[in-house]
Amino acid sequence: MNTRPDISKISTSPVSSALTGTSSSEPASFVYTNQEADLWERIRAGYAIPDLNNKQVDNQLTWYSTRTDYILRTVQRGSRYLYHVVEELEKRGMPTELALLPFIESAFNPQAISTAKASGMWQFMAATGKDFNLKQSMFKDDRRGILDSTDAALNYLERLYGIFGDWQLALAAYNWGEGSVQRAIKKQQAQGLPIDFDSMSGLMPQETRNYFPKLQAVKNIIAHPEQFNISLPALENQPYFVTVEKTRDIDVRVAAQLAELSMEEFTALNPQFNRPVITGDSNTKILLPADNANLYKENLSKWQGPLSSWATYTVPRTEKVESLSQKLGQKPEFIREVNLIPAKMLVKAGSTILIPKSSKTPDQDISPEIAEKAQIIIEKGVATRQLNHKVSKQDNLNSIARRYHVTVADLKGWNNLKRDNLNPGQTLHIQVPVLAKSRHTAVAAHQKTPAHNFHARPAKTLAVNTRGGKKRHG
Structure with a gap:
C-alpha cells in the first residue's frame, strides 16, 4: 500500500444561494507541504x-x-x-x-x-x-x-x-x-x-x-x-470541479447556460442525467469547474425565466406514439426523441413520459417519487400494412375508425390532422394489422364504388436497443 502524502487543505468559501449551494468537499485550491x-x-x-x-x-x-x-x-x-x-x-x-x-x-x-x-x-x-x-x-x-x-x-x-x-x-x-x-x-x-x-x-x-x-x-x-516518445500534458494537482447542490428542477440547457458552459462540457461533468431536465432535491449534485460555479450562482440570482420547462404525463392505456402525440399536441418524432422511444414501438399503460409544460400543466417540480420510480415500458407493435382510403360524402372519422378497427386518434396521428372535419375525395393513410389483410380485402371487394384503393406495404422489423443484460462483475 502507498503512503498518502502529507496534505493540508485550504478550502475556498462555498458558493451558495437560496436555491443552490456548492459543497467544499472538492475545494477549489490545495496547498501541499509535499508538493x-x-x-x-x-x-x-x-x-x-x-x-x-x-x-x-x-x-x-x-x-x-x-x-x-x-x-x-x-x-x-x-x-x-x-x-x-x-x-x-x-x-x-x-x-x-x-x-x-x-x-x-x-x-x-x-x-x-x-x-x-x-x-x-x-x-x-x-x-x-x-x-x-x-x-x-x-x-x-x-x-x-x-x-x-x-x-x-x-x-x-x-x-x-x-x-x-x-x-x-x-x-x-x-x-x-x-x-x-x-x-x-x-x-x-x-x-x-x-x-x-x-x-x-x-x-x-x-x-x-x-x-x-x-x-x-x-x-x-x-x-x-x-x-x-510521448509528451504527456501537464495536469494541475488540484480539483477540476466542485459540487453544486440543487433543490429545484432545472433544465440541462438552463444549467449549462447559467454556468456559462457549453452543453458538451456540462454533459461531460454531468453525464448521469438521461433527460433534458435535472430532477431531484438537495441530494442531487451538479459538477462544475470552480470558476463556473461562481458564475452559476451569480447568473442564477439574476435569472427571471422558468428554471424547468418539463412536466410528466402518465400513459393511461397502451397506445402508439402517434395517438399520444395527437392528444398532447406534439409531433410524434419529438415525443420519441425526448423519451428515447424507438419507432414502431407501443408505449404501455402506466408508463411515464416527459412532455413540455403548457398553460394546462401546473408550474411545479416533478415529484421525487415520480423522479425515482418513473419508467417507460415499450413493446413491439403489431406488424401492419398501409391502406389508402378515399373519403366519401358519407364518411367521417368515427365511421372510418369503426370500419378499420382503429381509433380516431390513430387516424389523426397517421394523417397529421388538426381537426375532425374531412373533405370528400381526401385520401387517408391507415395502418392495419397484417393478419387482418384478408378481411379488409374482402371489405374492399364489396364496395359499390372503386373509391378504396389498397396498397400493401411490407412491415419493417425493428431491433430494440435495451440496457439490460447479465451481471458483469459476478
Missing part, C-alpha cells in the same frame, strides 16, 4: 501493485505506444476526472495506478456503453450497479455519474482485494467475475499449481488474460512517457 510537480507525479508516487512482465504486457505496450493520438485523446478526456479519482484512492490507501483503470474500461468516456450494455467510466452492468447502490431511473443513471460510479468502483475493488489479497487477481475478478476467479484458484490448487495472475492466465478468457497487462502497459507509459 508534486503535477498530478502525474502524484500518481506515480502511489504505484503499489507488483509489476507484471510477460508477452501479453509486451504486446499491449506495443499497441498503446504506437497510438500516441489515442493516448493523448484519452488523457485529455480523463483530465476532468483524474484528480477526484486519485483523491478517493488515497483516502482509502489504495494503489494510485487504479486511477488509470478507466483508461482500459472506457477510455475515460463516462457515456460509454459496451456491447454487453455495461455503462459509464467504470463500466458497470445494470445488476452490478444496483448491488453497489447505483440508481438507474428514467431521469438518471448513476453508473455514468462521476462521483457515484467512482465510489462504487472503489468499493467493489476494495471488496475484491479483501477476498483475494492480491490486486492482480482482484482486477481479474473485476473483469471476469469473482466466482470465475475463485473457481480457477480451486482448479490450480487441486493440481498443486501457483495461484498468481500470471500462472492462472491460461484458465482465463482472452479479455481477462489481457486485462491487467493493459493496465500494466498504460502504467509503464505514464511512468516513463519519454521512453515511448
